[in-house]
Amino acid sequence: MAKRAGGTPTILPDGFDPGYLRQLELLRLRSRRAFLGARHGGHVSLKKGHGIEFSDYRKYELGDNPRHIDWGVYGRSDRLYIKRFQEEQSLPLLIVIDGSASMRVTTDSKKWERTKALALSIAYVALIQHDTVRICIPGVFYSSAYEGPRAIYRIARDLEEQPQGEQSRLSSGIQQGLSRVRFPGVAVFISDFLFPIAEIEKNLNLFRAKNLDTSVLHILGKLDQDPYQGVSDAVLVDSETNQELGIALDTGTRQEYQYRLIQHTRVTQELVHSLRFGYAIYYAEEDFRSFVLEHLPQIGLLR
Amino acid sequence: MFGVSFLNPLALILFPLAAGILIYSYFKRARSKQLLIPSLFLFEQIQNKPLKPQSIKLSLRFFLELLTILLIVLFLAGLFLDRDSPRIAIVIDNPLSSAAVAPSTQEAGRTALSEIQLSAKEFINSLNKDVRFDIFTTSPVLQKLNQRELTPPSAISEIDRIKTEWAQSDLMEALTHLSNLNLYSEIKGFSLSKRTGSISNNSSERIGLTSIYSDYRLENVAITDIRSSLGSDSLLRLEVALSAYTDKTAEVELEVQEVVGSEENLNFKTLQLKPVSLNPNQTQSLSFDSIPTNARLRVLLRTTNPEQNAITLDDTAWFVQERPELSFILVSPEQARDTGLEDISRFNFRSVSPQEYEQGELEGIFLFHRYVPEILPESSAIYIAPPNTAPHFVSGRTASSPKITFVNQNHQLLQYLNSQLLDLKNISTLRTPTWAEDLVKTESGSGLFAGSRQGQRVVVTGFELLPFLGEEDPVLSILTLNMLNWVLGEATFANDSFRPFELIRLPEGIDSARDHTGRTYSISENGAGIRVREPGLLMYQSQSEIRPLAAVNAFYPTESNLLVRSNIIIPKLNSNLPRASQRDRSDWWHYFLYLLLLLLSLDLLLFELRKREVQG
Numbered sequence: 017m018a019k020r021a022g023g024t025p026t027i028l029p030d031g032f033d034p035g036y037l038r039q040l041e042l043l044r045l046r047s048r049r050a051f052l053g054a055r056h057g058g059h060v061s062l063k064k065g066h067g068i069e070f071s072d073y074r075k076y077e078l079g080d081n082p083r084h085i086d087w088g089v090y091g092r093s094d095r096l097y098i099k100r101f102q103e104e105q106s107l108p109l110l111i112v113i114d115g116s117a118s119m120r121v122t123t124d125s126k127k128w129e130r131t132k133a134l135a136l137s138i139a140y141v142a143l144i145q146h147d148t149v150r151i152c153i154p155g156v157f158y159s160s161a162y163e164g165p166r167a168i169y170r171i172a173r174d175l176e177e178q179p180q181g182e183q184s185r186l187s188s189g190i191q192q193g194l195s196r197v198r199f200p201g202v203a204v205f206i207s208d209f210l211f212p213i214a215e216i217e218k219n220l221n222l223f224r225a226k227n228l229d230t231s232v233l234h235i236l237g238k239l240d241q242d243p244y245q246g247v248s249d250a251v252l253v254d255s256e257t258n259q260e261l262g263i264a265l266d267t268g269t270r271q272e273y274q275y276r277l278i279q280h281t282r283v284t285q286e287l288v289h290s291l292r293f294g295y296a297i298y299y300a301e302e303d304f305r306s307f308v309l310e311h312l313p314q315i316g317l318l319r
Numbered sequence: 320m321f322g323v324s325f326l327n328p329l330a331l332i333l334f335p336l337a338a339g340i341l342i343y344s345y346f347k348r349a350r351s352k353q354l355l356i357p358s359l360f361l362f363e364q365i366q367n368k369p370l371k372p373q374s375i376k377l378s379l380r381f382f383l384e385l386l387t388i389l390l391i392v393l394f395l396a397g398l399f400l401d402r403d404s405p406r407i408a409i410v411i412d413n414p415l416s417s418a419a420v421a422p423s424t425q426e427a428g429r430t431a432l433s434e435i436q437l438s439a440k441e442f443i444n445s446l447n448k449d450v451r452f453d454i455f456t457t458s459p460v461l462q463k464l465n466q467r468e469l470t471p472p473s474a475i476s477e478i479d480r481i482k483t484e485w486a487q488s489d490l491m492e493a494l495t496h497l498s499n500l501n502l503y504s505e506i507k508g509f510s511l512s513k514r515t516g517s518i519s520n521n522s523s524e525r526i527g528l529t530s531i532y533s534d535y536r537l538e539n540v541a542i543t544d545i546r547s548s549l550g551s552d553s554l555l556r557l558e559v560a561l562s563a564y565t566d567k568t569a570e571v572e573l574e575v576q577e578v579v580g581s582e583e584n585l586n587f588k589t590l591q592l593k594p595v596s597l598n599p600n601q602t603q604s605l606s607f608d609s610i611p612t613n614a615r616l617r618v619l620l621r622t623t624n625p626e627q628n629a630i631t632l633d634d635t636a637w638f639v640q641e642r643p644e645l646s647f648i649l650v651s652p653e654q655a656r657d658t659g660l661e662d663i664s665r666f667n668f669r670s671v672s673p674q675e676y677e678q679g680e681l682e683g684i685f686l687f688h689r690y691v692p693e694i695l696p697e698s699s700a701i702y703i704a705p706p707n708t709a710p711h712f713v714s715g716r717t718a719s720s721p722k723i724t725f726v727n728q729n730h731q732l733l734q735y736l737n738s739q740l741l742d743l744k745n746i747s748t749l750r751t752p753t754w755a756e757d758l759v760k761t762e763s764g765s766g767l768f769a770g771s772r773q774g775q776r777v778v779v780t781g782f783e784l785l786p787f788l789g790e791e792d793p794v795l796s797i798l799t800l801n802m803l804n805w806v807l808g809e810a811t812f813a814n815d816s817f818r819p820f821e822l823i824r825l826p827e828g829i830d831s832a833r834d835h836t837g838r839t840y841s842i843s844e845n846g847a848g849i850r851v852r853e854p855g856l857l858m859y860q861s862q863s864e865i866r867p868l869a870a871v872n873a874f875y876p877t878e879s880n881l882l883v884r885s886n887i888i889i890p891k892l893n894s895n896l897p898r899a900s901q902r903d904r905s906d907w908w909h910y911f912l913y914l915l916l917l918l919l920s921l922d923l924l925l926f927e928l929r930k931r932e933v934q935g
Contacts (some may be wrong), residue, residue: 060779118357121355121357122355123356127357211360212360237323237357239356240357243354243356244354247354250353252354252356253356254358255355255356256357257359259359261362273361273362276361276364279363
């Protein structure tokens with residue numbers, strides 16, 4: 017537990033015990049490409065300069081520090097070359113959370129709780145490595161950069177306080193959030209993707225256009241998998257639009273729904289892979305800690 | 320062939336109402352349950368195809384429930400099937416007069432009722448076998464004999480069991496009542512004679528009436544009245560009135576019998592017999608002298624020429640005198656004859672000495688004279704002049720010619736008593752217990768008290784009443800008689816004469832009675848009384864020894880006069896008027912019930928299947 021600036025205590029979600037935090041501290045945020053960072057950090061940057069990892073040689077020019085001359089090369093070739101290294105900088109992490117009503121449906125509270133837990137876990141891994149973290153809930157919340165491990169409490173508090181977003185404003189919200197990114201880096205997009213494939217593609221292309229190393233976390237709640245709740249006949253109400261649909265939830269409808277859900281998930285996954293994004297599906301009923309510790313390293317988001 | 324009709328067609332309007340409610344409930348059930356889900360996105364894809372119709376089980380369930388409602392409404396509407404084979408009511412008129420014996424020699428011994436039964440059975444046999452019957456009798460009241468509809472053989476069997484009742488009947492009222500029920504396609508009455516009256520009902524054309532003995536002239540001589548008086552020889556004088564409902568001279572004899580033996584085993588001893596010749600419509604009175612008092616009597620009328628005179632069953636009359644025999648146990652050190660009580664003819668006194676009393680376990684109503692037992696009996700008792708040493712009642716003081724200071728004139732025990740003439744010689748002053756009240760007080764103390772001890776009446780006098788001097792000492796004699804009467808509870812000594820099935824109101828404290836055949840009648844009709852089925856002696860049942868008698872006789876002016884005829888218009892039968900009986904409706908009710916249970920079971924089964932499917 018930590019104290020807010022205003023004195024209000026902020027509590028990390030259930031499951032964030034010291035043991036889990038220690039396990040997260042052993043992980044690192046991973047990017048498939050090098051990015052420019054804002055400051056020194058633990059990730060190889062595109063910026064050439066001082067570092068550990070050799071980059072290339074450059075002819076010595078006036079003004080260069082003679083200490084960078086590779087005297088071995090000079091001895092063999094009688095020419096002056098300067099040794100260049102890739103600088104290690106912090107890695108910007110952007111976590112985009114679909115905060116629309118479908119993610120926060122009141123009859124399935126675990127879905128939103130687990131979404132926040134996933135975001136916090138990834139953010140904590142980044143913060144512990146002194147990477148900068150930004151949180152974006154499209155249309156609702158665009159945070160400034162969080163830095164340092166203790167920022168995890170602020171993130172938790174900010175996520176807790178955000179209102180529900182709107183599905184219709186998801187794309188524009190993502191666009192607005194991405195426009196604030198000055199240094200491309202790693203992006204994580206968490207959503208249930210319960211909207212048309214075309215719209216999914218449109219949103220994902222925004223990440224691609226921004227040249228972000230993007231990983232997609234597809235979260236499905238219990239209601240997404242079984243919306244019947246033991247009812248045979250009911251009027252289904254869309255949490256996003258309040259649209260009603262009267263339908264007999266008999267065996268045929270249920271089988272049809274299951275088929276549609278599997279198809280939609282498969283197409284979404286194929287789309288993500290085609291964009292060379294990382295993809296992992298998470299069912300909200302499962303333990304999020306094992307998902308973070310085991311599955312996210314597998315898709316290359318953590319290591 | 321069957322036709323469908325409804326007893327309450329108005330109830331059919333309930334069906335659209337109930338069906339509407341059911342449909343609305345299904346519609347509302349489908350609409351009312353709102354399920355908030357994350358997104359309709361995938362369901363909309365499903366909906367793009369034609370929406371999957373409701374499952375066949377759900378539809379079947381709706382159909383079953385609709386059918387159930389329909390059945391309930393049909394039941395309420397009184398659905399029944401008309402049959403071509405009509406339901407017929409057979410009404411057998413079985414009053415007292417139907418026991419009349421046929422006058423002809425060939426048919427001697429056959430009663431009118433047997434002819435009625437024969438005619439009814441022939442009627443039943445003449446009909447188709449699929450006809451169903453309800454059998455009714457008219458006397459003493461209209462009553463249905465069968466619980467379920469009867470086939471022709473069972474109807475004939477039921478008719479054979481019908482007996483004459485000692486009562487009148489009202490056939491016209493019975494037919495009218497049945498006609499108003501509108502339950503029968505035909506109502507067929509069988510009676511001894513044509514009855515007076517008309518049937519004021521539009522459907523009277525369905526009523527048929529068969530008159531038996533229409534070619535005969537029935538005769539009857541009836542005992543119409545019995546009166547008694549005390550003759551000059553202190554014995555009873557009976558006057559019996561006879562009426563001849565004949566068209567020729569009737570030769571009969573009248574016998575007066577004394578009833579002896581117990582009520583369970585009656586025997587009859589002939590006292591007097593007189594022949595009498597009666598002209599048509601003549602009423603004659605016969606006198607019988609020197610009949611013993613206290614006797615229970617039966618007066619019997621017999622024909623001396625059975626081939627010419629047929630006499631109905633109202634040939635018997637029963638007679639009990641005003642007071643039945645009542646007994647006291649006199650316990651006195653004096654000789655019985657010295658007490659003078661034997662002069663009181665209305666009561667019997669059994670005399671025992673105090674020693675005999677102490678030895679034996681006597682039960683009854685006691686009169687203790689100059690003696691009081693140490694343990695008082697738990698029965699009504701009179702204590703006259705108890706000795707000063709008696710442990711109860713007596714204060715121990717005596718007084719000679721005391722002045723009377725108080726007399727309770729309002730008490731029944733002192734009624735008809737001129738207390739001014741009451742002259743007491745010597746008294747043992749009494750100590751009045753709490754359960755008693757003083758009736759006579761003197762300046763020395765109480766001289767007479769009475770009260771109810773453990774439910775039994777007790778009178779104690781501190782002065783001597785015996786010997787009973789009768790008219791020589793009227794004041795004390797009246798007091799003595801009043802005491803005897805009061806202790807007996809002023810029981811109603813009935814000489815009432817009732818008719819069979821007439822309401823007999825029982826005296827207070829008596830709630831049942833037994834007739835001479837041993838049949839017990841308990842008080843009924845909200846405590847109003849009892850109705851005895853046939854003539855005879857009737858003994859009221861009470862806890863005490865007092866068991867008054869009543870006589871039940873069987874003379875009905877209208878029933879006894881079989882010659883009086885009147886015509887009614889016998890309507891033509893119209894059998895083409897199908898009607899359902901109450902039984903029809905009742906049967907269908909059972910079928911509906913079974914079907915309803917079946918449908919509800921199916922509905923429940925489908926509900927469970929549906930539930931499991933949804934949960935699965």
